[in-house]
Amino acid sequence: AQSVTQLDSHVSVSEGTPVLLRCNYSSSYSPSLFWYVQHPNKGLQLLLKYTSAATLVKGINGFEAEFKKSETSFHLTKPSAHMSDAAEYFCVVRDLRGTYKYIFGTGTRLKVLA
Amino acid sequence: NAGVTQTPKFRVLKTGQSMTLLCAQDMNHEYMYWYRQDPGMGLRLIHYSVGEGTTAKGEVPDGYNVSRLKKQNFLLGLESAAPSQTSVYFCASIRRENTEAFFGQGTRLTVV
Numbered sequence: 001a002q003s004v005t006q007l008d009s010h011v012s013v014s015e016g017t018p019v020l021l022r023c024n025y026s027s028s029y030s031p032s033l034f035w036y037v038q039h040p041n042k043g044l045q046l047l048l049k050y051t052s053a054a055t056l057v058k059g060i061n062g063f064e065a066e067f068k069k070s071e072t073s074f075h076l077t078k079p080s081a082h083m084s085d086a087a088e089y090f091c092v093v094r095d096l097r098g099t100y101k102y103i104f105g106t107g108t109r110l111k112v113l114a
Numbered sequence: 115n116a117g118v119t120q121t122p123k124f125r126v127l128k129t130g131q132s133m134t135l136l137c138a139q140d141m142n143h144e145y146m147y148w149y150r151q152d153p154g155m156g157l158r159l160i161h162y163s164v165g166e167g168t169t170a171k172g173e174v175p176d177g178y179n180v181s182r183l184k185k186q187n188f189l190l191g192l193e194s195a196a197p198s199q200t201s202v203y204f205c206a207s208i209r210r211e212n213t214e215a216f217f218g219q220g221t222r223l224t225v226v
Binding site for chain 1: 145147149154155156157158159162164172173204206208213214215217218219220
């Protein structure tokens with residue numbers, strides 16, 4: 001069965017410093033992996049996706065993530081945090097075969113300090 | 115092109131009442147999902163469907179029923195609402211296996 005673990009429920013960074021949000025996954029088959037962002041009282045926006053092509057994936061707003069099969073990880077990074085990045089971030093896994101479930105992690109709330 | 119539309123956007127129910135949430139998508143997507151979002155728990159999958167006429171249980175199906183009689187619509191029913199079902203509900207649809215999900219704007223449900 002597939003599952004996702006987001007290792008930090010809260011992350012605080014100073015504006016202009018790097019962001020690292022950690023995600024580990026478990027999947028019986030080759031997974032698709034996604035990162036979504038949710039700003040307060042808003043809907044979900046796709047940041048980026050991995051679907052078995054390049055292992056380093058670039059997304060919107062300067063975010064990127066690297067798929068590491070040996071570590072079963074898909075960590076989200078950004079070189080320099082901006083105040084507008086403060087939000088909740090979700091890592092999602094989906095098996096390309098099997099159950100077709102689309103499973104969310106419990107989320108990481110990012111706080112950006114001025 | 116409306117994408118994924120959820121109806122209603124807000125609702126207050128009394129314990130024991132029933133209601134149906136409607137999810138409609140106009141993108142001809144095969145897969146549809148219902149989630150609930152609660153603080154600190156992320157989005158948890160309630161039920162999902164891999165095509166018209168099919169449904170399957172997710173992680174937290176108890177107290178909910180679903181139907182997918184038409185490809186574009188996925189209905190979530192609460193037969194007898196309980197305060198524990200107070201949550202924000204999101205619907206999503208996916209075109210095929212390796213593409214991302216499109217989400218509705220959510221339904222905020224309060225059961226008193």
